[in-house]
Amino acid sequence: MTEQPNDAPTARPDTPAATWRELRRGNERFIAGEPEHPRQDIDHRGSLAHAQRPIVAIFGCSDSRLAAEIIFDVGLGDAFVVRNAGQVVTPSALGSLEYAVGILDVPVIIVLAHDECGAVRAAIDSQAPDAAPLPPHIAGLVEKIVPAVRKVAGGDGPIEPSHVDTAFVGREHLRNTVTELVESSEMISDAVAAGTLAFVGANYRLFEGRVETDIVIGRI
Template sequence: MGMPRPSRVWDEMLRGNERFVGGGPEHPRQDVERRETIAAGQAPLAAIFGCSDSRLAAEIIFDLGLGDAFVVRNAGQVMSDSVLGSLEYAVGVLHVPLILVLGHDECGAVRAAIDSQATDAEPLPPHIANLIAPIVPAVHRVSRTSLGQSIDPSVLDASEVGREHLRDTVAELLEESEMISAAVADGSLAIVGANYRLQEGRVVPDVVVGLADPASD
C-alpha cells in the first residue's frame, strides 16, 4: 500500500488541528497497542520542521499519535545541514508525502534577530548569533533597510518578519535539496509553510508548494 497523497495528509492534519482548537482532541494512536505495532518500523504521514518553542508541540496541535510525524525542531525553524539531512531522510527513506515548515507568532528567535539590528544592540553569544543570522535578511526586507544598517526595533512588525522568514525557509529548502525539489516536481511531495497562533491554537497556511491543497483532491 502506497503513501497517501500529500493533499489528503494535509487535510487530515487540518482536521486534527480543528479538533485541538475546538477543545475536542481524540488523542489517536497513543495507546499500548500502537506503541507495540510501530516498534519494528515507522511510516510517518508527514515531516514537521518547526520552532523549538515549548508552546509549539507538533503532535499535540495536530492531534496526532505515535509514529504519525517525523519532527525536526530548532529555535526559529532555521535551516541547517542537519535539518536538510533529516528532512531528506524523511523524504528519501521514509517516503513522507508532506513537509510542514511551522513558525509561530511571538517567536523569541525572530525577536532576537530584530533586536540584534538595533544601533545599541548588545552582542549575542556566538552560537545564538549564528542561529539567528538567517532571519536577519527578513528583518531588513521588512524594515526596507540594507544589511548592516541599524533599525528601530520598536516600529517593526515581528509577525511580518516571521512570515518573511518562513517563506525564506521554504525557498531555501527547495533550493538546497535536489532530492526534495525533485519530489515536489514529480508530485510525490508537497511543502506547506504555516504559522501557528499561540493563543487561538490554529495553524494558518502561508506558503503551499505542490499538491497540498485539500481542494485539489
C-alpha cells in the same frame, strides 16, 4: 493486529492532499478542545517497535508552546519532527528532512512558525545600533533570520526595533525557509516536481491554537 504492506505499522493517507486534509482535521479538533489522541495505545506502541512510516515531517521552532503532535492531534509514529530555535535551515535540519523524504516517504513537509517568536525578536533586536553581541551559537541561528528583518525594515543601516513588525518578519522568514529547503535539496525538489511531496509553510497562533497556511509548494 494486521500488518500493513511494506512493514508499515499503520495505514496512512497516500497523497499530499489527503495527508494535509487529515492534519487540518486534527488541528480543528485541537482548536475545539475535542482531541481524539489517536494511535497512542499500548498495541500501537508495540507495532512501531521495528518500523515507522510517518505521514508528515514537521520542521518547526523549538518553542515549548509549539508541540507538533498535540497541535495536529496525531499519534505515535505519525509525525517526523525536526526543531530548532526559529526553524532555521541548518545542515542537520536539511539532512533530517531528506531522510524523511528519501527513506520514510513522507508526502508532506510542514514548516511551522508561530507568533511571538523569541528568535525573530532576537533577530530584530540584533540590528539596533546599540545591540549587545549575542553568544556565538545563538548569533549563528539569528543571522539566518536577519535577511527577513532587513526586507521588512528596509535599508542596510541600524534600525529601531520597536518600528519593525515581528509578525511581518516572521512571515518573511517562514517563506525564506521554505524556499531555501526546496532550493537546497535536489531530492526534495525532485519529489515536489514528481507530485509525491508538498510543502506547507504555516503560522501557528498561540492563543487560538490555529495553524494558518501561508505558502504552499506542490499539489495539495
